[in-house]
Amino acid sequence: MSQTNVKTDRHLLGLKHLGQEEIVGILNRAAHWEQAGKVTPLLEGKFVANMFFENSTRTRFSFEVAEKRLGAQVLNFAAAASSVEKGESIYDTVRTLESMGIDAGVIRMKPIGLLAELADKIKVPLINAGDGNNEHPTQALLDLYTMRKTFGEIKGLTVSIVGDILHSRVARSNLWGLQKLGAKVQFCAPDNMQAPELAEYANYVSMDEALQADVVMMLRVQLERHDKGFIRSAEEYREHYGLTVERAGMMKPHAIIMHPAPVNRGVEIDDELVECERSKIFTQMSNGVPIRMAVIERALA
Structure with a gap:
């Protein structure tokens, strides 16, 4: 399997096209993490960008706590304080962060269908934190x-x-x-x-x-x-x-x-x-x- 395919398989865009076995696997692994200690160095040296083009409190903080418990370095991005306000496209913003070396991106946005297009073009895994009225996996x-x-x-x-x-x-x-x-x-x-x-x-x-x-x-x-x-x-x-x-x-x-x-x-x-x-x-x-x-x-x- 190619590196690109491996990373494509690691996107989480929604549950509509996720198999039963994979859903159960995520639930089982969550049970492990619930019982584990609060912090582990599993993802030490990895950079995760939380890219929220739509406001959120619970979802963003929950992801941030999860990322830090796994030992990852967390980059929080808020559209209101970014070049998006100056007209930069969401694609250009994500592509910029990818170019800087992030290992994964968590994305929340209002446009429907855009996330799937991004996933086809971006090589790092993307996790859907809510896109329009499409999905919130x-x-x-x-x-x-x-x-x-x-x-x-x-x-x-x-x-x-x-x-x-x-x-x-x-x-x-x-x-x-x-x-x-x-x-x-x-x-x-x-x-x-x-x-x-x-x-x-x-x-x-x-x-x-x-x-x-x-x-x-x-x-x-x-x-x-x-x-x-x-x-x-x-x-x-x-x-x-x-x-x-x-x-x-x-x-x-x-x-x-x-x-x-x-x-x-x-x-x-x-x-x-x-x-x-x-x-x-x-x-x-x-x-x-x-x-x-x-x-x-x-x-x-």
Whole structure:
């Protein structure tokens, strides 16, 4: 196998085209890193660039902690403080960092489809930290990891994903990953937030039906879309699609609540539920570090 092919295989662009065996391998390796010590020199001398062309807090810090625990040198790049503001293309920026000797790049961006084009041209491994409404593979992997730790296995679970499916990269990556591991996925969303192209892969159900799943995953309401007419008000959204205390009482006794964060408390989920016993929201955040350690190791080790 050529060096180029080896590195291409180490890209992580999404879960849609990642095999079941490889997904399970990442989850298993994350379990190892969760049990291991906090810092290892595994990637000593390697340089990883976190290239965030879109704002992020949890994802960027999670990657940075993961990289440093593996002993890598971390370069943090923010588009707002870069030549991108002066008109430099994303490709030129990534190509520049590659020319300086980075060993891998973690990229978050708004354009859809651009990441795949970059991966064809850039020789270092690239890891998708979220691209448009396409995919967010490491978020889905940490979600899968959280479910597997909770239930023992994912096969046979029913997972309801509730909210703005149309604009959600989290929903898409979870759909592909969950189905490959044998779970049933169903969506619940207002008519104007449904993604028609995904209807052949998962049914759209009512809120009452969604609550009968093993996992109820609430998506963040992008309140900025209020100005574009997707939601009339936060209060109305909560009334029809929010996970209220009353609705949580309709869930199965063993069911769990998940959310990719950041959370709009009192909108998609009531404040009292964010840290309740059945909520796994902060557990998901914690699980993000070993998952990203496994992904970075896959790219570089």
